[in-house]
Amino acid sequence: MSEKIALVTGAAGGIGEAVVRTLAERGASVAAVDKDGHRLSAVAGKLAADGLRVRAFPADVTASAEAERLVANVEDALGPLDHLVNGAGVLRLGKARELADADWAATFAVNVTGVFFMSRAVVNRMVARRSGSIVTIASNAAGTARMDMAAYAASKAAATMFTKCLGLEAAQYGIRCNVVAPGSTETPMLTSMWTDEHGRTATLEGSPGAYKVGIPLGKLARPSDVAEAVAFLLSDHASHITMHDLTVDGGATLGV
DSSP: OTTOEEEEESTTSHHHHHHHHHHHHTTOEEEEEESOHHHHHHHHHHHHHTTOOEEEEEOOTTSHHHHHHHHHHHHHHHOSOOEEEEOOOOOOOBOTTTOOHHHHHHHHIIIIIHHHHHHHHHHHHHHHHTOEEEEEEOOGGGSSOOTTBHHHHHHHHHHHHHHHHHHHHHGGGTEEEEEEEEOSBSSHHHHTTOOSTTHHHHHHHEEGGGTEEOOTTSSOBOHHHHHHHHHHHHSGGGTTOOSOEEEESTTTTTTO
């Protein structure tokens, strides 16, 4: 990825931060984007101190005009974008029939509408250059029902299919669009779901009462595991792969 320019949303922590580091370590100049400007500045500063080419661009991806301005600012500052990673995501738990309007709206605003706004802004610039690659970080929940995760699962399913449709339409311009679907990954989003000290064990072993199997590999994913999958799909090593959904979940969805 030497001399490539990448934009990564959700870059202030968890998987997003790992993606930024992984791409930068491979030689890319990375625009790190997140709504949390304070955390984003800390992450970008840490990575820059390690000698990596990372710049912070605080922005709210759920606002159409702001997404367009962001992409314009990044290209003015760093150059034409080669890669986009849609990593911004939120989780709101609750029974499907009890979800608050605000939780449903917030989930779709970030997980779906943000993906749409950012992808549209970037692809419209890539078309003229007839090259580029996009990866949307979705979830294995997009294809497997989960208790208390109706909004999250539905939003990730929507983001997955949007990305594949975009990939179909953009293929004629040499643009590839793929999806990485993580399972349980060692991030604050996962640990926020644990209610007691048995949370890790339940995640690894499964929960029959919730109709959820465990993780056959017997370990949680590290953010870097997901980042490596993202980097592969963005890279020229995956030059003939598009509209693909790469699941990174240790076998938790049994290969489905």
